[in-house]
Amino acid sequence: MTVVVVGAGPVGVTAALLLARRGLDVLVLDRHAGAHPLPRAVHLDDESLRVLQAAGVADAFAAVSRPMAGLRLLDGGGRTLAEFPRGAGEHGWPQGSMFSQPDLERVLREALAAEPRARLRGGVEVLHVEHPAGPVRLTVRDRVTGVEAQLVADAVLGCDGAHSTVRRQIGARMRDLGPGERWLVVDLVADAPLPVWAGVQQVCDAVRPATFMPVAGARYRAEFRLHDGEAVADLDLAGLLGRFGAAGCTVVRSAEYRYAAQVADRWRQGRVLLCGDAAHLTPPFIGQGLGLGLRDVHQLAWKLAAVLDGADEALLDTHQAERAPHARSLVRLAVLLGRLMTGGGERAALVRRAVLTGVRRVPRLAAFAASSRTPxxxxxxxxxxxxxxxxxxxxxxxxxxxxxxxxxxxxxxxxxxxxxxxxxxxxxxxxxxxxxxxxxxxxxxxxxxxxxxxxxxxxxxxxxxxx
Known part of the structure; x- marks a missing residue:
């Protein structure tokens, strides 16, 4: 039995490792020749580490990541509104871990290269997916030579990101759960450790919401919301970084992102299934973007292996039935918390301060806010x-x-x-x-x-x- 995984990001490679460990042959296809060299995802919770543990790479990941101290909410003047610490989780791993995505991708690809039942082909573009009853047929093209070829698989997983070809091929569409926002994401390297808190700092300022966090090693990340019509070139980046003591850092990447809140209306057509960003996109406010995708493949891998071993095909119906409501709830939570932390004007800032003061004084609410547990x-x-x-x-x-x-x-x-x-x-x-x-x-x-x-x-x- 052979499964084709389209997309060699962290979700796709993790899927391949999970499936191979269940005795399936796996071919991973990616349109890029190598791993993406720049950081993107930076946070995973302890539930997600259970997935990496199942894939056999959690200990290697722990060696290139660091525990997250927690979340600190600041007002526009830099004063602390509330702090929610993170520590040892109930799943045998830190409640939150910070990392650089290229480090995670290296760990995953090294494990994939050592897995005899899985292989990776880069520089290959998927053009078409036919999904009749029975085997799935794919048309692919080598992006260097232009040569097209036909592949046959017992199942296909679309882990090919926000602009998923596989999603388009099964006729699925993304449905909005909230408005999009433009943010500037800046990845930094410091010559010496910055005198900043070891957790994530969220500036709850309606004028210029911002996020700042140490990532791993000498790496840091800053994020700033952009106003409508505002160009990145108009920003005083050094001034924005200066409030965190990071004006002298080397900028590794500065890129504009439009954060979306979307979930696909269809996750499956026959034995073609969607996972990760191909199925859902979330704002970053609860750090669940990559974690959602890892949960998708963890909860799908054993079902797909069982079906390919003779179990009732209806078992695959539970993929969307279970994962889509879970994804929607977390995406909506991210939208809500984003509004609560960064929305409104002066009046909203006063309400925010009062609410957060109340949360800090009620132990159960504070514990809930600090928890890494998902619904x-x-x-x-x-x-x-x-x-x-x-x-x-x-x-x-x-x-x-x-x-x-x-x-x-x-x-x-x-x-x-x-x-x-x-x-x-x-x-x-x-x-x-x-x-x-x-x-x-x-x-x-x-x-x-x-x-x-x-x-x-x-x-x-x-x-x-x-x-």
Whole structure:
């Protein structure tokens, strides 16, 4: 069985690694000859690190990233409105990690080169995708020689970004969930560490909202919202950077971006499926752009492998049914927080200060704001979550430390598993039964609260029962 992944960015290469580790042959096609050399994504949360862990590259990623200290909200005068610290996450990794995307791409491509079931072809453009019942046929062109060729695959994943060819080929369209905004993104290198906070600083100023953050090593990033009709050349960039003490840094890249809030109306046609920016685009305010794409491929890889091994094709229907609502909720949250942090005038600034003061004084609200947890999946065929009672179903199983050389995910294996402290385990639950009270993890025992839970291959809790 062969899967073609279109797009060799972090989402596409991660998809290839996940599929290859499930015994499938994978060909990754990319229109560019090599990896993109400039930084783009800079943040991943601990849920996303579970995906890189499943792909076998989390430890290598940890070596080129650094934990994020948290988020600090500032007013236009640079005074702190609120601070939400980040620390050790419940998934065995830091709640937030900062990195330079070229470093992540190098880690992923090195792992791909070492994977015997996967290969990468750069400089290849996909022209056409035919998706009848059965194998998928692709027409591709070598961008150097101009030679066209036909390829046949058992499935195709469109991980080819915001201007996705695969999305266009299946007739899908992006639907707006909020207005777009123009921002200037500036990547910097400093000769010496800057005397700035180790977390992300968000300037909540309606006149000139801005973001500043240390990335990794000597790298930093600054972002400034552009006014309607304003040209980048009109900005006093040195003055804008000066408020963060970064005026003397070397500018590696300065580029205008138009942040969009969109989700595709169709994610699948037969065995052609969309993931990552091909399926959704989000403003950067909650740092979930790349994380959303990694969740897409983590939750799709085991389903696709099962279908290609003979499972009911209807299993692929759950891809959009599960991922699209999750993506929409996070994109809408990013739009809302962007408005709350940067919208309005003087009056809005006063309201913002009052609201943030209230949040800081209520421990539960402050803890929620600092959490890296994303919303649970909606109930469905693979998520047996009660609609009213509180339940862990639909969320990601935590990964506290366990006895032994591996992590909890290693103990559970690559398929379905039941986790229990001795309570009842329904006979129809697939996979092995793992006793949590034998793993040396009191945190896991406390989290179970006497329940038995069914864990999917992507570590989503599918069902739970009590004693």
């Amino acid at each position: 649970p999946l909606r109930p469905g065929p693979l998520v047996r979550r009660p609609r009213l009672a509180p339940s862990p179903v639909g969320g990601l199983l935590p990964q506290p430390p366990v006895d032994g050389p591996g992590r909890l995910d290693d103990v559970l294996g690559s398929g379905w598993a039941a986790l229990t402290c001795g309570g009842p385990v329904p006979a129809d639950w697939p996979g092995p039964v793992v006793r949590a009270d034998g793993l040396g993890s009191p945190e896991l025992v406390r989290w179970l609260r006497g329940r038995s839970v069914l864990v999917r291959p992507d570590r989503i809790v599918a069902a739970a029962v009590r004693r």
